[in-house]
Amino acid sequence: MQQTSPHLALEVRGLAHRYSGGRGVTEVSIGVPRGSITGFIGVNGAGKSTTLRCVLGLLSPHAGEIRLFGGPADAARRRRVGFLPEERGLFARDRARDVIAFNARLKGMERKAALAAADRLLGRIGLGGRERARIETLSKGNAQRVQLLCALAHGPELLVLDEPLSGLDPIAQSEILSLFAEFRAGGGAILFSTHSMAAAEAICDRVVILSNGRTVFEGAVAEAAALAPHGAIVVTDDDAGLIAAADAVGGRTLPLGRTTVRLGAATRWQVALPQDVTPPVLMRALSERSVPIFAFEPIRQDLEGAFWSLTRAPDAARAPDRRAA
Numbered sequence: 001m002q003q004t005s006p007h008l009a010l011e012v013r014g015l016a017h018r019y020s021g022g023r024g025v026t027e028v029s030i031g032v033p034r035g036s037i038t039g040f041i042g043v044n045g046a047g048k049s050t051t052l053r054c055v056l057g058l059l060s061p062h063a064g065e066i067r068l069f070g071g072p073a074d075a076a077r078r079r080r081v082g083f084l085p086e087e088r089g090l091f092a093r094d095r096a097r098d099v100i101a102f103n104a105r106l107k108g109m110e111r112k113a114a115l116a117a118a119d120r121l122l123g124r125i126g127l128g129g130r131e132r133a134r135i136e137t138l139s140k141g142n143a144q145r146v147q148l149l150c151a152l153a154h155g156p157e158l159l160v161l162d163e164p165l166s167g168l169d170p171i172a173q174s175e176i177l178s179l180f181a182e183f184r185a186g187g188g189a190i191l192f193s194t195h196s197m198a199a200a201e202a203i204c205d206r207v208v209i210l211s212n213g214r215t216v217f218e219g220a221v222a223e224a225a226a227l228a229p230h231g232a233i234v235v236t237d238d239d240a241g242l243i244a245a246a247d248a249v250g251g252r253t254l255p256l257g258r259t260t261v262r263l264g265a266a267t268r269w270q271v272a273l274p275q276d277v278t279p280p281v282l283m284r285a286l287s288e289r290s291v292p293i294f295a296f297e298p299i300r301q302d303l304e305g306a307f308w309s310l311t312r313a314p315d316a317a318r319a320p321d322r323r324a325a
């Protein structure tokens with residue numbers, strides 16, 4: 001890494017970690033500015049957890065560099081990070097207050113201050129009065145919130161959270177998102193992995209999109225959304241007809257996979273259209289050629305549209321994308 005940016009709480013460049021089977025991550029780059037929330041998105045197996053484990057020092061990188069708060073990722077700097085692992089690990093018999101305070105003390109906090117922080121945070125999420133409740137008596141959502149508080153209690157400057165929203169109902173999710181917003185308002189930085197585009201779009205300042213172990217996009221949410229193709233998703237069993245109709249209106253086709261329809265199998269196509277060609281024009285070209293259409297859906301120009309386009313592009317698995325910072 002040539003230059004360190006002092007405003008970055010976390011900077012990952014060219015990270016690689018290969019497991020013995022050959023899988024893992026090959027070229028991940030991430031920048032998380034202080035006072036901001038960065039969403040880390042990718043399909044199952046893209047490499048999110050592997051990356052986060054390297055950031056936390058639980059796995060050793062085989063290449064690349066990780067910097068925290070403008071310096072090397074050493075033990076002292078890692079104490080300033082709060083981590084929520086993918087595997088939730090609270091013991092059923094643990095008491096909410098004790099387990100939060102215990103985690104804060106592991107990061108060097110003094111006992112009295114750790115207990116006070118646990119009480120304050122439990123009150124903040126509506127569990128005041130249940131400080132002595134055992135984890136086994138809490139709902140799944142509340143147990144997960146307690147686990148998140150374990151990452152927060154010692155007053156970290158950076159939160160690294162692996163799927164903090166998974167398994168939570170919409171109300172619990174929005175409470176967690178408001179905790180995130182509060183943490184950011186206090187100058188904290190968050191990197192969180194998620195499969196929820198809606199959550200990423202609602203709260204993130206930036207997103208990092210991972211595909212096959214590589215960063216394929218890093219930047220503002222609005223910049224990502226602008227990369228969504230203009231066009232439509234079409235399901236048909238007449239591939240040649242689809243390609244001819246798309247060609248006739250200046251569109252580009254990308255097969256997204258096979259799917260089952262009422263009378264057998266068909267192909268799901270992404271058709272990217274020139275900006276001045278609307279989806280109804282494509283629809284007309286298809287019906288002029290009597291192409292059977294099982295589904296036709298204009299692509300939304302949002303984060304989800306960009307995500308599918310960036311991660312399904314045929315070259316997403318190979319060349320480092322110029323769109324990645």
Ligand SMILES: Nc1ncnc2c1ncn2[C@@H]1O[C@H](COP(=O)(O)OP(=O)(O)OP(=O)(O)O)[C@@H](O)[C@H]1O
Pocket residue numbers: 019020021023024025042043044045046047048049050051086
């Ligand atoms: N302990 C391991 N040993 C071998 N291969 C692994 C191991 N952990 C993960 N992998 C492989 O490394 C790749 C990246 O996995 P990783 O768990 O980091 O992805 P992910 O984006 O976090 O996925 P998910 O969203 O499902 O949690 C996958 O191909 C996975 O099968």
